[in-house]
Amino acid sequence: MPLDSAPGPSARTPRTRSRRIRPYALTGGRTRARHHLLVETLVSVPSYDPALSESLMPESKALYERARAQLSIAELSAMLSIPLGVVRVLISDLATQGAVFVHPTAHAYSHDRGVLERILSGLRELPV
Amino acid sequence: MTISAKIVIAGGFGVGKTTLVGSVSEVPPINTEAWMTEASEGIDDLPPHGEKTTTTVAMDFGRISLDSDLVLYLFGTPGQARFWFLWDDLSRGALGAIVLADTRRLDQSFAAVNYFEHDSTVPFLVAVNLFDGRLWHDLDEVREALALRPGIPLITCDARNPASTAEALRELVRYAMSLA
Numbered sequence: 001m002p003l004d005s006a007p008g009p010s011a012r013t014p015r016t017r018s019r020r021i022r023p024y025a026l027t028g029g030r031t032r033a034r035h036h037l038l039v040e041t042l043v044s045v046p047s048y049d050p051a052l053s054e055s056l057m058p059e060s061k062a063l064y065e066r067a068r069a070q071l072s073i074a075e076l077s078a079m080l081s082i083p084l085g086v087v088r089v090l091i092s093d094l095a096t097q098g099a100v101f102v103h104p105t106a107h108a109y110s111h112d113r114g115v116l117e118r119i120l121s122g123l124r125e126l127p128v
Numbered sequence: 129m130t131i132s133a134k135i136v137i138a139g140g141f142g143v144g145k146t147t148l149v150g151s152v153s154e155v156p157p158i159n160t161e162a163w164m165t166e167a168s169e170g171i172d173d174l175p176p177h178g179e180k181t182t183t184t185v186a187m188d189f190g191r192i193s194l195d196s197d198l199v200l201y202l203f204g205t206p207g208q209a210r211f212w213f214l215w216d217d218l219s220r221g222a223l224g225a226i227v228l229a230d231t232r233r234l235d236q237s238f239a240a241v242n243y244f245e246h247d248s249t250v251p252f253l254v255a256v257n258l259f260d261g262r263l264w265h266d267l268d269e270v271r272e273a274l275a276l277r278p279g280i281p282l283i284t285c286d287a288r289n290p291a292s293t294a295e296a297l298r299e300l301v302r303y304a305m306s307l308a
Contacts, residue, residue: 038221039189040134040201072132072201074189078160084217106133107221113308115198116223119133120301122194126152128290 035092035102037073039084042103043091044070052099060090067091067100130197135297136219136250138205138243139228140236144257145204146188148228148287152294153190153202160187187214200297205240215243224300225252228287231265234273241274251304253281255296 045068053064062080071079077087094100109115137145149157188204203218205211219225225244229237237254244252256263256270263284265273271282281303285296 038134039203039218040132040199040221042130042132042199044130070130072191072199074160074201074203075158075191078158078189103130103132105221106131106223109131110223110308113305115131115133116301116305116308118198119194119200119223120298120305122192122198122200123294123298123301125194126192126290126294128152128294 035088035095037088037091037102038105038107039072039074041073041105042070043067043073043076043095043100044103045099046101049099059086060094063087063090064094064099067094070103130199132199132201134201134203134218134222135300136203136205136215136222136225137228138215138225138237138240138252139230140233140239142233143228143230143236144259144287145228148226148257148285148293148296149188149190149202149204151288151290151292152192152297154192155190157188157190157204160189187218202297212243212247215248219248219250222250224304225250226296226300227252227254229254229256229270229274230259231256231263231270232259234270237274241276245277245280251300251307253283253296253300253303255283255285258284258286 043063045064048068053061056064059080059082063076063082066076066079073084073087073091076082076091077084080087082090091100091102095102106115106119137148139145146157187206190202192200192202194200203222205215205218225248227237227240227244241254244250254270254274254276256267267282267284270276276282281299283296283299286292
């Protein structure tokens, strides 16, 4: 086989297949998160516990470590290549344990013009 | 505590969504295929080796820190209407949506206009992307061609220009406030 040959479709298949199966294995068959997690919902770690981190399954551990930097569900999913639905379930579990803090989104303040006004004012001050 | 907000950038293939997100995002637009798995669950007729699927479901998002406790995310939707279930996921909780349109291929944005007019409660406006800095068609003609409901704002913007993108985002926020 020539060294420069690009991986063909057959080389891609196992990866695609494994990604389609893993979510169920990782979440114990659950597809719904208990917390309402939007793609933009921010997650942080209020008080990092190395012992807790060590006790977690690899994907949950990776999420817990990354969330120390306060990231959104979408960023966690993209950075760790974990499907969104799985991130939601695992983060939800971590939130239930009190390991991570789930921040509110602007949607929770949709009755409150103040948040929209702050967004508008922030957009006025962009360095563009 | 930090509040995050989201604006959806919709429109068909090649209308400039990624350019718009990139022009104001403080990080390079994050291109993700993370939705792939969920897409696979919803669609049975995906080509088995995914030649096209990885590119069509991939999408970009960017972030803008507006204050120490306020972050705005911009999410580009996948172009194809058949990924409507992803549009639902992306649109949920959004403060608004910008449907980006290119007057040279308005048909690319029909699906997005239809979606936000009929299948969503998210406030939206249509922004005609001025690719070469000029408007090729009168905005009234564009409104007619898109069969855009009166009252839905129709504006122009240059997606490459951060100041122009920021103004389009402000226009959307003002429109959302007027409906609130």
